[in-house]
Each structure stands twice: as C-alpha cells, then as structure tokens.
Amino acid sequence: MTYDVIIAGGGAAGFFAAIQIAQQDPSLHLVILEKGKDVLNKVRISGGGRCNVTHAEFIPNELARNYPRGERELRGPFHTFCSGDTVDFFEKRGVPLKTEEDGRMFPVSDSSESIINCFREECRKLGIEVITNCGVNQVLEFEKYWELDTAGGTFRSRKLLLATGSSQKVWRMLSKMGITIVDPVPSLFTFNIKDPRIQGLMGLSSFAGVRIPEAAIEAEGPVLITHWGLSGPAILRLSAWGARALNALNYHFKIHVNWMYPENRESCLELLREEMEANPKRTVFRSKTFDLPKRLWQSLVEASGIDRSLKWADLSRKQMNRLVDELTDCVMDVHGKSTFKEEFVTAGGIDLKEVDFKTFESRKFSGLYFAGEILNIDAITGGFNFQNAWTGAYIAAKAIAQAP
Template sequence: MNQNFDIIIVGGGAAGFFTAINIVEKNPKLKVAILERGSEVLSKVRVSGGGRCNVTHACFEPNELVKFYPRGEKELRGPFHQFCSGDTVEWFSNHGVELKIEEDGRMFPVSNSSQTIIDCFLQTTQKLGIAVLTGQSVQSIFKKDNCWKIETQKENYIAEKLVLATGSNPKIWEMLQTFGHAIVNPVPSLFTFNIKDSRIKELPGVSAIVSVKVKDTKLTSTGPLLITHWGMSGPAILKLSAWGARILFEKNYQFTIFVNWLNDLDAEDVEKILKDLKQEHAKKAVSKKSPFDFPNRLWESLVLASNISEETKWADLSKIQLQNLVSQLTNSSFQVNGKSTFKEEFVTAGGIDLKEINFKNMESKLHENLYFAGEIVNIDAITGGFNFQNAWTSGFIVASNF
C-alpha cells in the first residue's frame, strides 16, 4: 500500500526539519512527511556545541559569511543574500527561541540547551501537521510518471516532490549516482592533529594565539591553538583541517606543521626583542618568566628545546642559543601522525557536485522536483555555527520555491 504526500523529505536532522516547517508555513495545504532512518530525530542537533547547539554565527554580512566555507564559498553568496544569519536569529525569535552571541561570535539559545531547538522543531511540526516518521531507512528511490516513489523497509511512499536532507549518507549518495549525479568523494573535515613531541607532552590545556602552516603546501591558519593529551586542537588547527581536508587526506594525515607561537611577529622582530631582553635582564634566568603573552609553562618548554638550561642567565646566552630560541618561537616544526575526530561534530568534505545544483532553488539540474538541503551537497564549513547556517539557508530556499 502506498502512502501519498505532496512532498517527502528524507532526513530528520536540522536541514530536514527546517525545510519541512518552512514549506508548510508558506503552503499550509501541502501534505508533507519527514522520513528518518534512525529511531530518533535531530540527534546531531542534540550533541552540537557540547549539548548547547551552536545555531549560527554573528557574521551578518553575506559576502563575509561565505569566507567561512572551504567548499561552497562561491555558490552560497546568492543564497545568503536571501537568508543569512540575521534571518536565522529572527526566525527562531518568531518561533519562541531567543539566541545570544558569545565572545567568539558563536550563537546559542539563551537557555544554553540544544533541547530548546529540538522542542521548537518538534512542537512546530506537530502544530503544522507534518508527519515525522522514524525507523524509515530508504531502500530505493524511483522516478515514476511525474512522481517519486520511495521504498523504506517498512512502507512505500509516493510524492510529487522529493527533498533529500540526509547529510553524509553514503547509501543515498550511491542511489543518486544511479540517477546520474556526480558525488565528490567524501573525506573528513574538522579534525585535530595527533602529535607526539617532548615539547608539548607535559602541556595539555595550554593555549596560545598562533599562526600555523603545513609544510610544502599553501595552507596557513591563525587563531587559538590548544595543546591536548594527543596533540593539538583549537580553532587554528580545526580551520587548517577544514581548508586542507583533501590535501591532508592525500598525505594520509602524515605531514609537518610549522607553528609561530607569537602569531604576527616574525623572526627578525623576535630576535630584536630577545637581544633587548639580554641587555635588560642580564642577571635573570631565561627560563623563569615568559616575556611574551603566552603561558610560562610553554615558554619554559621552548627555552629547554633551544638547548638552554634552566639556570642559564640572559647575559650568558650564546648566539646559537639565541637563534635556536628565535626558531622555536617563530618556526617550531612538529610532525603530525594521524588525526582525531573533533568532539561529536563530525563533518565531511564531499557530496553532490555543486555544478549539478541550481542554487536559486536548490533543485537538481538533472531531475525536476528533486531538491537538496544541508550537508548532502559538497559544502562544509569551519566550526562555529556555519554548518548549521548552511542547513537553515538551503532549507529556507527549497521552501521558498514551492
């Protein structure tokens, strides 16, 4: 027995719910269903932002916002002019959820709980009469006459329009390939670096504002770096992992990075500062206190790595030791040996080739009445609420064209 709907949305995540709600709010007569393969919906929303849900980012200018997307920068410019982060704030406010801005620009519900977002979506879908059907793993998709036929292991569904919001689901990508869609091979994005190195072994929890570059590539990044038990994390590293997702995959996650612990100071500047310190603090031990704006423990570690003993006084620094210290401060080399997933926020670079999508309405260029929302397409962002913003924007644009 077939169940008939006007529109079926496959995927009960952020993009799927946002699309469904916006469709029915604009077209109350349409019969819409969300099919979710798992036993519960919105599971990624639940864990995002450490359980607080990083809804979006306080970057309200579309041409600036696109710069946070390693893949999709060009394509998202038009969509963001239609629905940007300010529109997201207003949308949630209209649905009873107030957002707040944190120091780093990330935006969360005032409640500090992702449950607020989940409740908003569940209550709104219920109010609008949207069918939310769980345990519906799609087995096949057919184009039949002017309709789409979707078979799950439980039911058959027929709909005039089909929206796929299945995120990084390889099974759905395979089905789309049979429809002639090209899939850009998925690789991990947003990961931390595994590094075993005596200089940082005793420093988990220490952070500094740095610039980092990957040897033999054009990849560079600046921002906070956090030393962890397994290596390095923090925004500077996560940005590198996102922009370098394909390059680092090809290197099998074995590569060298150079860290400038002083971010914007170059070797020449630092050498001058150290020579001045040599004059001013002649009788003090070099290792005792960091003269720069980063933790003493890190300073001490870099001093020892420069072959300077704990007792060595500034006056006794040899020319070679001084050069070593300049090098450790501005160009520390670390060998990366593998990666670790960043919290539960697993993001992949890859998905439907962007050339095959009409970004005015998120419709497939190959098949009429087939639409895409969220991470199923080859768009991904750095951490900070940007991946959710792509989900909201693409969902809104799909909904605006019915």
C-alpha cells in the first residue's frame, strides 16, 4: 500500500498532525497506523478523564520554561504554534476550553471524550484513514520512499512522521538506524518517605521551599503530605527537573524542606524571638503557627525535643536553634518513588540535536519527521506535555504539506 504520508502512532501528536496535513493539502493521501486496537488511549485517561489539553500561559518563552527537557528547542516552535492556537483550534471546532485557578485548561465538558470526538469528527470530514492493530515493526529507507513493515502488511510513503510516544521498541529500532536515543527514565513522580514528623499528617499541605543538594535542584510551591511521603506541585517539579539525576541516585537521597519559605534561618529566628517576647507564658506547642498547618507545627515542635508543656520563656537557645532547623531545613530520607495520579511521562527519547526544530524533521534522514513524546522533550504537569505534542505535530504537518 502506497501513501504520500504515513503517520505512525494514533495518539495526541499523530492525530493532530494528520488533521493539519489534510487541511493544508487535501490532495495528500495519508494514513495513521496504530499499534493498539484503539486510538487516543492516553488522551482518554489524561487529566483524570478530563484531559488537561494545555496551559493558560500564552507567552512562548514563558511557556517553554516549563520543559526540563526541550526548553531551548521549543522557544522557536512556540512562536509558531502556542497554547493560544490550541485554544483556537478546539474552540473553532465546538470544543470550548476553560481555565482553572492554577492555569490548567480543560474542555468545558470536563470530559476527554470531547477531544477524542473532535479528532474523530475531523478525520471523518477530511477522509483520513486510520488503521488499528497495525504496529510498525521496521522502517527501511529507500532512495525516494520509506518502507514500513507492520503487523498489517507492508506500507510505503514519501514522507514518514513518527509519533509513537514513549515506545521502547521504536526507540530501539531508531537506534539501529543510527538515530541517537537519550536513555528513557521516568519523570513526574512523588517521593516515598517514612518519617515520624509527617506520619499521620496525610492530607496536610503547606507552601514550602524544597531542595535536593545531591542533585543540585530546588523548587518552591505547595507540598502535600501523603500516606506514602511527599507530593504536590513543588515535589513534582523536583521530580521533573531532577528526573535524570534522581534516577542516577536510584531514588535514594535526602530532601531538605523549608516549611517557612520564603523565610530563611535568620528571619525565622527573628519571628520566633518576636513570638517569645509577645507570648512568654504560652506553650510553644500550642503557639501561633506562622501559616503552617497546626498539626505540622506541633509535630516539628516535638521533633525539636520541646516538651508539650514548655513555655516560650523557658525555651533554651539550643532548643530554639533546633526548632529553627526543623522549620527551615527539615531533612528527610527519600527511599523510592510512587506514581502521581497514574500520570507519568518519560524523560528521554530522540536526541534533540538530531532534529531541525523549524520543521521537526530528522537532521540525519530527509523525509522523516517526529512529534510528541518520542522526542527527548517532557514537561512538568499542567497541560504542557500535550502542548508539546500539538506544537510539534503542527510544525511537522506544515513542513510535510509544503515539502516538494
């Protein structure tokens, strides 16, 4: 079977690219080949079934700052197709989006099915062929075309777009062709911690500064205490920016939490002294908690070796210092990681140096394009991973449609 364009992978990037190509050049004969028996599976389960389509950050360079891998390379592409263009695309097709307080954007319907139906409807209108149960096993390059050996037979095309997500098998196949693959490691995970200071406090959340000196990374934001350890935006940010370094540490490291952030040791000491002077007769345990959840404050007071009945006036200098340590530099051992709400992405994939980001074409093979998670690009949680898929797919599609 011969086509002008073959798209391998019926996921977010594959569908978006197919629609863009068919719209820009309806004369092109194109097909989506999907390994599974169904398409768009990740879109369906994404965002807890609501699909966090993109993020309400409309300035290209600011948007790019959310990508631990790909920040530099995506700046240019975001100037061509940014989150505002994603909003436009869906709104024009009857799928309005809404913005949540933290900037995440979802379909107003709160259902990922709206996105899937939109793609299916566009494919139907544009006559895009989709073949399922058709995993690509091998890709061969001939002088003027690509030949694909698949579970559904042999396919040929002039242009080939690989949008197979984080498929290890495809990465191995590409590696054999001489394309450099950066080793995949997980990103977006929470930290497993067994520590008496947070035992029994699950559900509490506090704004904190967190850092992992062994990996030279730090972040700030809400930290959530869970049954297993620590989670929340600040922890997820560390897991994304430190994906590779934390993997190298085998997920065993020390995390330093400043529960008083943005205060530092000195300013925290000052606050405690003021409290001591203002309420000398109050017990430290039951004292004002400086924006900290009460039970967390009490746990840290006890961890500082301060008796529940001790009054501020009787607090020794040593105890005061210990309390400041617990509040601003609470060190905990992390032993392993857990998945965050089943959401995860893979850090790793096609080495970005081998991709021309004006076209998303391989620098090594002409007529071969990539989009989505197959590339060594990934982001923190918030809709950014899909935005990478939409942007890459749009630019690759434009290049394919305009190529001779």
